[in-house]
Amino acid sequence: MGLLVDGKWLDQWYDTEKSDGKFVRQNSKFRQQVSNEPGSEFTPESGRYHLYVSLACPWAHRTLIFRKLKSLEEHITVSVVSPDMLSNGWEFGQYQGATEDHLFGAKYMHEIYTKDTPDITSRVTVPVLWDKKTNKIVNNESSEIIRILNTAFNDLTGNQQDFYPADLQEAIDEINDFVYPKINNGVYRAGFATSKAAYEEAVVELFAALDVLEQKLATQRFLAGNVQTEADWRLFTTLIRFDPVYVGHFKCNLKRIADYPVLSAYMRDLYQTPGIAETVNFDHIKRHYYFSHDMINPTQIVPLGPIMDLDAAHNRAALS
Numbered sequence: 001m002g003l004l005v006d007g008k009w010l011d012q013w014y015d016t017e018k019s020d021g022k023f024v025r026q027n028s029k030f031r032q033q034v035s036n037e038p039g040s041e042f043t044p045e046s047g048r049y050h051l052y053v054s055l056a057c058p059w060a061h062r063t064l065i066f067r068k069l070k071s072l073e074e075h076i077t078v079s080v081v082s083p084d085m086l087s088n089g090w091e092f093g094q095y096q097g098a099t100e101d102h103l104f105g106a107k108y109m110h111e112i113y114t115k116d117t118p119d120i121t122s123r124v125t126v127p128v129l130w131d132k133k134t135n136k137i138v139n140n141e142s143s144e145i146i147r148i149l150n151t152a153f154n155d156l157t158g159n160q161q162d163f164y165p166a167d168l169q170e171a172i173d174e175i176n177d178f179v180y181p182k183i184n185n186g187v188y189r190a191g192f193a194t195s196k197a198a199y200e201e202a203v204v205e206l207f208a209a210l211d212v213l214e215q216k217l218a219t220q221r222f223l224a225g226n227v228q229t230e231a232d233w234r235l236f237t238t239l240i241r242f243d244p245v246y247v248g249h250f251k252c253n254l255k256r257i258a259d260y261p262v263l264s265a266y267m268r269d270l271y272q273t274p275g276i277a278e279t280v281n282f283d284h285i286k287r288h289y290y291f292s293h294d295m296i297n298p299t300q301i302v303p304l305g306p307i308m309d310l311d312a313a314h315n316r317a318a319l320s
């Protein structure tokens with residue numbers, strides 16, 4: 001684990017000393033759009049863009065889900081890093097389910113960042129949306145990449161399904177503003193905390209937020225009402241990792257998702273959406289966290305469980 005400083009890789013863990021033991025996530029650097037607007041550098045074209053992802057990472061997982069839901073598989077290619085993120089950061093390799101770097105044969109993900117900017121100072125995160133035409137990173141912020149995938153390529157694919165429809169945008173933004181800090185990033189705030197106070201604050205907020213959603217989803221099928229939106233998929237990638245990883249590894253253990261009947265069924269409903277199960281790789285998910293964060297789990301032993309039946313009936317169709 002480390003970062004690039006002036007284009008050189010430095011192996012160092014997050015600095016929580018300056019923030020009373022709190023994990024503070026840094027903002028993503030590349031924030032450009034793909035669009036047909038006049039003057040746009042990045043226009044929607046089949047085969048032009050490439051996604052760099054980890055199957056373990058909840059943020060990257062969002063982009064794989066949108067690639068699937070928006071029929072983009074034949075238009076946007078993908079390279080998958082190994083789940084082991086050690087002293088060289090993300091790397092390509094032999095691990096089952098990972099791939100080589102299909103574009104350059106790079107060994108490490110940090111080489112992709114320095115290809116864009118040789119003297120870059122940045123964390124090296126996934127996902128990355130790469131432009132093969134200009135050899136530039138378009139965007140490395142998952143919440144923006146999924147919006148790009150949601151609309152930019154509609155004319156190419158004919159898939160008009162809208163996960164951020166105009167009439168629900170305000171509601172979706174409000175849900176995201178609740179779910180991101182308390183749940184998506186909340187599990188990391190708990191797991192990467194290096195003080196008891198920072199850990200406890202994050203865990204209490206996390207479970208209070210899950211309790212709120214358990215109530216809300218008892219009477220409606222999805223977060224913004226009766227249609228699936230991006231808010232559901234942003235929550236899903238955290239929920240699906242919760243019992244296998246966050247309960248144990250990140251000490252988010254007041255309850256499991258399995259102890260929330262509504263959230264469990266909601267998670268299965270999303271999981272059973274056509275195409276989604278194949279984007280979920282529990283081997284990469286468990287291996288990444290338990291093996292890579294050796295300051296949290298020095299033995300690097302990956303637990304065997306939990307046993308989950310994600311194909312069980314969700315009985316939520318009647319809510320819509």
Ligand SMILES: N[C@@H](CCC(=O)N[C@@H](CS)C(=O)NCC(=O)O)C(=O)O
Nearest residue numbers: 057058059123124125126140141142
């Ligand atoms: N805000 C970014 C966060 C991406 C992110 O933090 N990804 C993690 C993997 S789960 C990563 O690559 N971490 C490496 C690091 O922080 O050095 C997004 O949503 O795309």
